[in-house]
Amino acid sequence: MNQNRRQPIVNCILIVSCMTAAVAAHFTATDAKACGGFFCQQVPIDQAGEQIIFRKDGIFVTAMVLIQYTGEAEEFSWVVPVSGIPELSVGSDAVFASLETSTRPQFILETNGQRCPSDDGDFNFGGGGATSDSADDGDDGVDVLERLAVGPFDVEVITSNDAEALATWLGSNGYELTERGEELIGPYVNEGKNFVALKLRQDQGVGDIEPLIMRCQTGNATIPIRLTAVAAQDNMGVLVWLMGDSRAVPLNYLHVTPNYTRLNWYAGTFNAYASYQGLITAAMDEAGGQGFATDYAGTDFDPNTSLPTVETYTDELVYLAGFPDDADFVAELANTFVFPQDKVLAILGRELPLPEGEDSFIYSVPELLNDTFTAEQLADARMQIVVEINETIVKPLENALAMFDGKPYMTRMYTTLSADEMSLDPSFSFNPDLEDQPMTRRARMDVDCNFGATTWSLTLGEGTGRNGELVINGSGDPPGFSAPTIDQESMWRSERVDTSGPPVTETLRTFGVARVIGADSSGGSNGSACGVGLFGCGGGTVGTLLLTMFGLGLLKRRTHP
Numbered sequence: 001m002n003q004n005r006r007q008p009i010v011n012c013i014l015i016v017s018c019m020t021a022a023v024a025a026h027f028t029a030t031d032a033k034a035c036g037g038f039f040c041q042q043v044p045i046d047q048a049g050e051q052i053i054f055r056k057d058g059i060f061v062t063a064m065v066l067i068q069y070t071g072e073a074e075e076f077s078w079v080v081p082v083s084g085i086p087e088l089s090v091g092s093d094a095v096f097a098s099l100e101t102s103t104r105p106q107f108i109l110e111t112n113g114q115r116c117p118s119d120d121g122d123f124n125f126g127g128g129g130a131t132s133d134s135a136d137d138g139d140d141g142v143d144v145l146e147r148l149a150v151g152p153f154d155v156e157v158i159t160s161n162d163a164e165a166l167a168t169w170l171g172s173n174g175y176e177l178t179e180r181g182e183e184l185i186g187p188y189v190n191e192g193k194n195f196v197a198l199k200l201r202q203d204q205g206v207g208d209i210e211p212l213i214m215r216c217q218t219g220n221a222t223i224p225i226r227l228t229a230v231a232a233q234d235n236m237g238v239l240v241w242l243m244g245d246s247r248a249v250p251l252n253y254l255h256v257t258p259n260y261t262r263l264n265w266y267a268g269t270f271n272a273y274a275s276y277q278g279l280i281t282a283a284m285d286e287a288g289g290q291g292f293a294t295d296y297a298g299t300d301f302d303p304n305t306s307l308p309t310v311e312t313y314t315d316e317l318v319y320l321a322g323f324p325d326d327a328d329f330v331a332e333l334a335n336t337f338v339f340p341q342d343k344v345l346a347i348l349g350r351e352l353p354l355p356e357g358e359d360s361f362i363y364s365v366p367e368l369l370n371d372t373f374t375a376e377q378l379a380d381a382r383m384q385i386v387v388e389i390n391e392t393i394v395k396p397l398e399n400a401l402a403m404f405d406g407k408p409y410m411t412r413m414y415t416t417l418s419a420d421e422m423s424l425d426p427s428f429s430f431n432p433d434l435e436d437q438p439m440t441r442r443a444r445m446d447v448d449c450n451f452g453a454t455t456w457s458l459t460l461g462e463g464t465g466r467n468g469e470l471v472i473n474g475s476g477d478p479p480g481f482s483a484p485t486i487d488q489e490s491m492w493r494s495e496r497v498d499t500s501g502p503p504v505t506e507t508l509r510t511f512g513v514a515r516v517i518g519a520d521s522s523g524g525s526n527g528s529a530c531g532v533g534l535f536g537c538g539g540g541t542v543g544t545l546l547l548t549m550f551g552l553g554l555l556k557r558r559t560h561p
Contacts, residue, residue, distance in 0.1 A: 090151030107272035141165025207342035
């Protein structure tokens, strides 16, 4: 064994999750078998997006990685390149869903005035603890540094000096690599990285999968995105939250601000956010494909009011304990939506396995439970169910919420990347000299009726970087739902940012005031004529819209027998 690689939690590089699509343009809900990690027993399909939460405390970085997976439990596998041996535990999916919606950029359009009454058309102002076995010295070119049980996962931390030997070992142990996967793993081996390899324990199902938490001693939070290219779809969304003492910045990627003139401000903030995702895709392409936009940076995010609470779960357990009849207890648990239903069904399936061919509907009806199980079976299962809920649902939420202790400064950053753009691992740090980025972006539309003709204008407001700038003059009906086509580029500014001092501008575009006449446009700078409306520019928003759906928790549920 190479003893130099077995230094505890040193310079750990952490990777984001494979958030897979249960529904996508390229796959149907029935045939989507997605990678829970970068290598699977099936050929990997495209990743729809990635989400990760980082927290920096002194010399330590903690990361919680969202893992989304649809498929058979025995086919789940996930491989993460790291340096050193991280401390591992499991977190909670519920935190990601709440965090995404509560930190999502908001787009507010203020409207003043009114159109001429003779104009046609509608004018709508849309407003677990880990236990370790002994490690092995391998004679196959691969050393197993640690074996652990972490929540629902069996974990092996492995190392090798030989990429081919490592690829062979992964294939022999159920982490099947494509030829592309073997190629991408090589650079991490050459850099001396170890690998954390996950599988579900034999008694665990897909519903038991939770985010992985890794705590390491390191300088900067880094996403080894190069390896993600093995299963990445075009314009894959990457959403990252970073918590520390000040605003987070990308060190080796550009910081990009889009041209908010091209945003669809006119159909309400939810639709504006979908437009924003398409706008970011177009802006990143113009910036060269490697950049991040700052969705939010500040201290006004309050985890105590925005995230799930442990008390919600413990109060529900107290409520359930008030049912003296065991069948009533099980039925009430099966019918509640306080606990994640996929996890509840997984627990019930282990503690009260149904006879072959019976449907899980039995769990929700006390009479059917009494017909199917004995009183002793129900009583014994009840005790174990409560234990499992505490260990697999309550404790992971406690672990996840601990990342937000002390209400640190939070930065949310977003980008989209295609496989050919994943040639550089983005690294992040913090810069105390930068101002906050408000969560809310504002614009103002002024409408007037002059001599029987309607005119309107759009002026950008706070949060856009161009507060008070008149960007559109229009005549005729103002936009009521779809954005007008604006012949301007999608990127306004790109910058290099460091750990102190102001950003260094690489590109700063100056746009003329766009002229819009009815549905047509003229003026502005040269560039793409594709307007970013509700569904974005080109096909790039299909994947990023999935990020919105997953952020709202719209995940595929498996049917349990």
